[in-house]
Amino acid sequence: MLGKTTExxxxxxxxxxxxxxxxxxxxxxxxxxxxxxxxxxxGKVLQNLARAELVSSMKGRGGGFFFNExxxxxxxxxxxxxxxxxxxxxxxxxxxxxxxxxxxCPLHDDYAHVRDSFFKMVNEKTIQSLANxxxxxxxxxxxx
Amino acid sequence: MLGKTTExxxxxxxxxxxxxxxxxxxxxxxxxxxxxxxxxxxGKVLQNLARAELVSSMKGRGGGFFFNExxxxxxxxxxxxxxxxxxxxxxxxxxxxxxxxxxxCPLHDDYAHVRDSFFKMVNEKTIQSLANxxxxxxxxxxxx
DNA sequence: TTATAAAAAGACATAGAGGTCTTTTTATAT
DNA sequence: ATATAAAAAGACCTCTATGTCTTTTTATAA
Ligand code: FES
Ligand code: FES
Numbered sequence: 001m002l003g004k005t006t007e008x009x010x011x012x013x014x015x016x017x018x019x020x021x022x023x024x025x026x027x028x029x030x031x032x033x034x035x036x037x038x039x040x041x042x043g044k045v046l047q048n049l050a051r052a053e054l055v056s057s058m059k060g061r062g063g064g065f066f067f068n069e070x071x072x073x074x075x076x077x078x079x080x081x082x083x084x085x086x087x088x089x090x091x092x093x094x095x096x097x098x099x100x101x102x103x104x105c106p107l108h109d110d111y112a113h114v115r116d117s118f119f120k121m122v123n124e125k126t127i128q129s130l131a132n133x134x135x136x137x138x139x140x141x142x143x144x
Numbered sequence: 145m146l147g148k149t150t151e152x153x154x155x156x157x158x159x160x161x162x163x164x165x166x167x168x169x170x171x172x173x174x175x176x177x178x179x180x181x182x183x184x185x186x187g188k189v190l191q192n193l194a195r196a197e198l199v200s201s202m203k204g205r206g207g208g209f210f211f212n213e214x215x216x217x218x219x220x221x222x223x224x225x226x227x228x229x230x231x232x233x234x235x236x237x238x239x240x241x242x243x244x245x246x247x248x249c250p251l252h253d254d255y256a257h258v259r260d261s262f263f264k265m266v267n268e269k270t271i272q273s274l275a276n277x278x279x280x281x282x283x284x285x286x287x288x
Numbered sequence: 289t290t291a292t293a294a295a296a297a298g299a300c301a302t303a304g305a306g307g308t309c310t311t312t313t314t315a316t317a318t
Numbered sequence: 319a320t321a322t323a324a325a326a327a328g329a330c331c332t333c334t335a336t337g338t339c340t341t342t343t344t345a346t347a348a
Contacts, residue, residue, distance in 0.1 A: 095148065
């Protein structure tokens with residue numbers, strides 16, 4: 001459903017948050033290793049996230065990526081929006097120019113339901129909630 | 145969610161089915177016009193669908209695309225499978241190599257639910273059922 | 289104040305999706 | 319038989335997602 005870029009972004013932010021809890025500021029090479037993503041490309045993705053102010057970074061010795069605290073919870077939607085664009089959850093599933101409930105495509109009723117539950121989910125889940133699941137060993141960050 | 149190619153494919157098949165009910169065998173130029181898709185590319189997509197035996201075609205004067213009757217209902221899943229590949233509904237939403245409920249990613253429970261309702265939908269909806277909605281004027285094929 | 293370690297930046301490369309153009313094949317009507 | 323109309327095929331093209339390589343900037347430690 002989501003592009004690889006967005007997947008890397010979410011996993012990277014979760015890892016950064018976990019490390020921040022240990023008072024660490026990981027760099028992109030370490031992050032890429034831990035989330036199993038291409039190193040340089042992960043750097044680029046993090047640059048974009050920093051520009052979008054979803055994460056902070058410091059250059060130089062001892063630098064790396066981190067969240068300013070207190071951090072407002074970052075929903076997955078914010079990450080998706082920043083990378084895939086604002087229209088991601090309003091497109092017609094049948095491919096029409098616009099989704100319009102008043103002049104629907106033949107898929108509209110069912111598709112809109114699925115799309116909206118996806119939308120609901122990414123608005124409920126946050127980088128922080130995913131990180132907590134991993135810290136409680138209820139879920140895994142990677143499959144190395 | 146779905147690629148443009150798949151969207152064209154579904155709309156094209158629906159249009160062909162509607163025309164077949166009127167004893168017509170539309171060609172790809174007519175189809176592309178009616179579903180508002182790029183002409184030549186739509187031809188290619190239909191070639192692939194014909195190879196996958198989701199539709200039949202006849203060359204030569206009076207030729208075009210059609211369904212052999214009696215046609216088994218074609219689920220949207222069959223179309224998606226033919227174009228996007230078999231893994232479309234089994235991927236991990238967090239980007240891990242495999243989705244595994246026994247060693248889940250932190251998104252698994254919620255993502256799998258959304259993914260499975262999408263899967264259920266595309267297995268219930270058929271080219272025929274969408275075409276019928278359009279014929280009953282309950283939905284539109286295009287937005288010209 | 290110099291060396292070092294880190295992100296930022298920019299140029300480039302690759303693959304796949306999406307799309308166009310031209311030629312070939314084939315069925316039908318005349 | 320010949321002209322015509324249609325899909326099939328194949329060679330391209332373009333754009334976007336994804337990914338790599340090299341250089342620059344900047345903060346810190348020694
Ligand atoms: S009109 Fe197609 S999904 Fe709403
Ligand atoms: S393990 Fe990630 S969705 Fe199932």
